[in-house]
Amino acid sequence: xxxxxxxxxxxxxxxxxxxxxxxxxxxxxxxxxxxxxxxxxxxxxxxxxxxxxxxxxxxxxxxxxxxxxxxxxxxxxxxxxxxxxxxxxxxxxxxxxxxxxxxxxxxxxxxxxxxxxxxxxxxxxxxxxxxxxxxxxxxxxxxxxxxxxxxxxxxxxxxxxxxxxxxxxxxxxxxxxxxxxxxxxxxxxxxxxxxxxxxxxxxxxxxxxxxxxxxxxxxxxxxxxxxxxxxxxxxxxxxxxxxxxxxxxxxxxxxxxxxxxxxxxxxxxxxxxxxxxxxxxxxxxxxxxxxxxxxxxxxxxxxxxxxxxxxxxxxxxxxxxxxxxxxxxxxxxxxxxxxxxxxxxxxxxxxx
Amino acid sequence: xxxxxxxxxxxxxxxxxxxxxxxxxxxxxxxxxxxxxxxxxxxxxxxxxxxxxxxxxxxxxxxxxxxxxxxxxxxxxxxxxxxxxxxxxxxxxxxxxxxxxxxxxxxxxxxxxxxxxxxxxxxxxxxxxxxxxxxxxxxxxxxxxxxxxxxxxxxxxxxxxxxxxxxxxxxxxxxxxxxxxxxx
Numbered sequence: 001x002x003x004x005x006x007x008x009x010x011x012x013x014x015x016x017x018x019x020x021x022x023x024x025x026x027x028x029x030x031x032x033x034x035x036x037x038x039x040x041x042x043x044x045x046x047x048x049x050x051x052x053x054x055x056x057x058x059x060x061x062x063x064x065x066x067x068x069x070x071x072x073x074x075x076x077x078x079x080x081x082x083x084x085x086x087x088x089x090x091x092x093x094x095x096x097x098x099x100x101x102x103x104x105x106x107x108x109x110x111x112x113x114x115x116x117x118x119x120x121x122x123x124x125x126x127x128x129x130x131x132x133x134x135x136x137x138x139x140x141x142x143x144x145x146x147x148x149x150x151x152x153x154x155x156x157x158x159x160x161x162x163x164x165x166x167x168x169x170x171x172x173x174x175x176x177x178x179x180x181x182x183x184x185x186x187x188x189x190x191x192x193x194x195x196x197x198x199x200x201x202x203x204x205x206x207x208x209x210x211x212x213x214x215x216x217x218x219x220x221x222x223x224x225x226x227x228x229x230x231x232x233x234x235x236x237x238x239x240x241x242x243x244x245x246x247x248x249x250x251x252x253x254x255x256x257x258x259x260x261x262x263x264x265x266x267x268x269x270x271x272x273x274x275x276x277x278x279x280x281x282x283x284x285x286x287x288x289x290x291x292x293x294x295x296x297x298x299x300x301x302x303x304x305x306x307x308x309x310x311x312x313x314x315x316x317x318x319x320x321x322x323x324x325x326x327x328x329x330x331x332x333x334x335x336x337x338x339x340x341x342x343x344x345x346x347x348x349x350x351x352x
Numbered sequence: 353x354x355x356x357x358x359x360x361x362x363x364x365x366x367x368x369x370x371x372x373x374x375x376x377x378x379x380x381x382x383x384x385x386x387x388x389x390x391x392x393x394x395x396x397x398x399x400x401x402x403x404x405x406x407x408x409x410x411x412x413x414x415x416x417x418x419x420x421x422x423x424x425x426x427x428x429x430x431x432x433x434x435x436x437x438x439x440x441x442x443x444x445x446x447x448x449x450x451x452x453x454x455x456x457x458x459x460x461x462x463x464x465x466x467x468x469x470x471x472x473x474x475x476x477x478x479x480x481x482x483x484x485x486x487x488x489x490x491x492x493x494x495x496x497x498x499x500x501x502x503x504x505x506x507x508x509x510x511x512x513x514x515x516x517x518x519x520x521x522x523x524x525x526x527x528x529x530x531x532x533x534x535x536x
Contacts (some may be wrong), residue, residue: 042386046396315386316379 003211008111015267016117020097027060028257031306035257038310066250073245078144084140086244086251092134093258099123100265101185103275104293106288115275116185123184124172127266128165131221134259135161138230138240140225141252145243148201153239156321157230160220163328164227170336171210174343175270178206188274199278209339211271213332218263220328223256225313231282264305265298272301366490402471411476414467414505415512425486428462435481440471458484465507469494474508490525499511 016046033048033055040047048055073082103115135158142154179187191201204211219229229238238244241252268274273295285293319327353528371377397404406412417425428445446463448456472494479488497503513521 042389044389044392044394046394046398049398311383311386312379315382 012111012113013117013208013258016113016115017098020102020117021094024258024261025254027261028254029063031257031261032062032253033059034306035310035313038307039314042311042314056287057126063250065245069246071248072243072306074147076146078146081140081144083248084297085137085139085144086248086255087137088139088140089134089255090110090251090258092130092137093255093262095130096262097265099126099184100262100269101274101297104287104291114185115295119183119185122178122182124270126180128169128172129342131263132161132165134221134255136253137252139166141244142240144286147243149236149238150240150242153230153232153236153242156232156236157223159238160223160227160229160324160328163325164217164220164332167213167328167332167336168221170232170333171207171213171217172270174210174336174340175203175214176345177340177343178203184269184274188269188276192276193271195234197322199273202271202273202276207271207339207343209335210343211267213336214271216332219309219312219325220269220311222259222263224309226262226316226319227324228313228318229324231249232318250317260306260309261302264302264309267305268298268301274298293296362364406491410491411474411479412495413469413490413492414472414487414510415490416465416507416510417486417488418515419514420515421454422516423453423455423457424461424511425457425484426462426465427458427460427484428488429460429483431481431483432478432487435477436472437475437477438471438473439523440468440473441478442466462507465510467505469503469505470500482496 005233016093036058037055039045050190051057098117099120101114101116101119105112105114107113138157139154142150142157177181179190181187181190187203191203193201213284218223219274229239230236231241233239236242241249244252275291275298277293277297354525365471419425428443430443430445433439433441435445443462443466444464445460448461474489476489484487494503512525515522
C-alpha cells in the first residue's frame with residue numbers, strides 16, 4: 001500500500017518536473033524572441049517577422065542554426081572543463097525552478113497535486129545556493145577556453161556576482177525578518193492573507209527598499225545590462241563565451257535567459273504575492289480554477305518583470321567597472337544593512 | 353574677455369543634488385522615453401510585401417524593345433555601345449535574310465547583343481543615344497546571382513516578351529514606360 005502511494009507520488013513529481021523544466025525552456029526560448037522584438041519596438045524597428053506568422057518560429061530557426069553550426073573546441077583549451085562550463089551554467093539555471101511554488105493545489109483524479117516540485121523549508125537558501133553555483137559555469141568555461149578575453153570576462157562575472165550577492169542576501173534578510181519563514185510556499189500563503197483582496201499583504205508594501213535592492217542585484221546576477229560587463233562585446237570580444245560555438249554557446253545564452261525567467265519568478269514570489277491574484281481567493285471559485293488563475297497571475301507578473309529586464313536593457317548604457325564596484329560595495333551594501341537594521345528595529349518596536 | 357558671439361551658453365558645473373546622485377529618477381525618465389517609442393510609427397517598409405513605387409525617372413535593368421508586331425527594333429548601329437561610359441555593351445550586327453521580315457524591323461539586326469550588368473552604371477545614356485527606340489531602362493533591379501558570368505546578359509535575357517504571342521508578359525515588362533515618356 002505504501003509502495004503504491006509512493007509510486008503515485010513519484011509519477012506526480014516526475015510529471016511536474018518534466019512540465020516545469022520544459023516550460024521554462026520554452027519560455028526562455030521565447031524570451032530570446034521577445035528580447036529581439038522588444039528591442040526592435042523600443043527602437044522603432046520591426047524585429048524578426050519572417051519565420052512563421054509574426055516571426056513566431058524565429059526561436060526554432062535560431063536553435064536549429066545553433067545545432068547545425070560547427071562545434072569548435074580550441075586546441076589549447078582544457079577539454080573536459082570546456083564542456084563542463086556551459087553544462088553547469090545550464091544545469092544550475094534549470095535547477096532553481098524546483099522550489100518555486102507555481103500555483104496552489106489542484107485536485108486531479110481525487111488527488112491533491114501541489115504545483116511545486118519540492119516544498120522545502122529552506123527554499124530561499126536553496127535558491128541562493130544554486131544561483132551562486134551558476135557563476136562556476138561562467139568561470140570554468142572562461143578559464144578552460146585559455147583566452148585572455150574569456151578569462152577577463154570570467155573574472156568580471158565572478159567578482160560582480162559575488163559583490164552583488166552580498167547586498168542581495170542582506171536585503172533578503174530584512175524580508176525574512178518580516179515573513180519569519182524561508183519556505184517560498186509559506187511566504188506566498190502569508191502574502192495572500194492581507195487586506196484588500198490580498199493585495200495589501202504583498203511584501204513589496206512592507207519592503208520597498210529591500211525590493212529595489214533585490215531588483216538591482218537580480219539584474220547584476222543575471223549579467224543583464226547595465227551589468228553585462230562579463231560579455232561586454234566592445235571591450236572583451238564576447239567575454240566569457242568568446243571561444244564557444246554552436247550549441248555550447250547556445251547553452252550559455254540560453255542559461256542567461258532561463259536565469260532571467262527564474263529571477264523574475266523569484267521576485268514575483270518574494271515581493272509580489274507569487275501566484276496570489278487579488279480578489280480571487282475571496283470570489284469563492286472552485287479550487288482548480290482558482291489555482292489555474294493563480295498560475296496565470298504568476299505568469300503575468302513574470303512577463304512584466306521580463307519586460308522590465310528588457311526595457312532597462314534597451315534604455316541604460318553599461319556601467320564602467322569601477323562604477324559597478326562602487327555601486328555594489330559602497331551604496332547597495334550599506335543601504336541593505338540600513339534597511340535590515342530599520343526593519344529589525346520596527347519589528348522589535350511593535351514586538352511582533 | 354569679451355564674448356565673441358551672443359550665442360554662448362554657460363554650462364553650470366555645480367555638484368549634483370541628492371536626487372540627481374540617486375540616478376533613479378533619471379533612469380526612470382529614460383525608461384519613459386524608450387517606452388514612448390512603443391507607440392511611435394515605424395518607418396520600415398515591409399519590403400517584399402509592400403513595394404514602394406519607383407520614381408518616374410528610375411533607371412533599372414535594360415530592355416530591348418520590339419514594335420507592336422513583335423519585330424526587334426534594334427539595328428545594331430552601335431550608338432549605344434559608343435555612348436556607354438562604362439563600355440558594358442557589345443554587339444555583333446548581321447544582315448536580315450529574306451523571310452526574316454517578321455523578326456527584325458529593318459534590314460540590319462543585332463545577331464549578338466550583350467550587356468555586362470557588373471559594368472553597367474545605369475546612367476541611361478544608351479537609351480538616350482538610341483535612334484530607334486530599341487533600348488530603354490525598365491523599373492526592375494538586376495537580380496543577385498552566384499556567378500559573375502551570369503551577369504553578362506545576352507539578347508534573350510534583354511528582349512521584351514513578344515507583344516502578339518505573349519501579350520500579358522509584354523504588358524508586365526512594359527511597366528509604366530508610357531508614363532515615363534509623358535514625364536520626360
